[in-house]
Amino acid sequence: MAGSLAINGASVKQxxxxxxxxxxxxxxSTRNAKGKMTRDIIRTGIRKIELEWGPLSDGEISSILQAVNVSFFSVSYPDAMTGGQRTGTFYVGDRSAPSYSWNDKYKSMKWEGLSMNFIEQ
Structure with missing residues (x-):
C-alpha cells in the first residue's frame, strides 16, 4: 500500500x-411533482476508511484498539481524492477481532486479524 497509516501520530502495522x-x-431530499430529485446537501467529501489487518500479536492488536478507544482521533493515511498523504479527524465504527487459536500451555490467544471502519468527523 502506498503511503503509511498513523493514528494520533503513531505508526501502526500496515x-x-x-x-x-x-x-x-x-x-x-425529496422529489417534486415532476419526479425531479432535490437534495439538501449539508456536507460533501466525508472520508470513510475500511481497514482489515491480518494476524496480529497481542501488542499490535492492543495498541491499535487502544489508540481508537476515544471519541475522536487523528489519522494520517493515503487519500485517493487528494492523491497524497492526508491527516483528518475520525471516529471508529464497530471493531472485530476473530481469534485464530487458544494456547492452553501459555494461556494466550492468537489473533487472526482485526477489522474496523474510520469515519471522518
Whole structure:
C-alpha cells in the first residue's frame, strides 16, 4: 500500500486491506411533482476508511484498539481524492477481532486479524 497509516501520530502495522470511500451528508431530499430529485446537501467529501489487518500479536492488536478507544482521533493515511498523504479527524465504527487459536500451555490467544471502519468527523 502506498503511503503509511498513523493514528494520533503513531505508526501502526500496515493493514492488509485498505478501502477508501467518500460520502456526502444529506438533509431532507425529496422529489417534486415532476419526479425531479432535490437534495439538501449539508456536507460533501466525508472520508470513510475500511481497514482489515491480518494476524496480529497481542501488542499490535492492543495498541491499535487502544489508540481508537476515544471519541475522536487523528489519522494520517493515503487519500485517493487528494492523491497524497492526508491527516483528518475520525471516529471508529464497530471493531472485530476473530481469534485464530487458544494456547492452553501459555494461556494466550492468537489473533487472526482485526477489522474496523474510520469515519471522518
Amino acid at each position: 493493514p492488509k486491506s485498505f478501502n477508501f470511500g467518500v460520502m456526502d451528508l444529506d438533509g431532507e
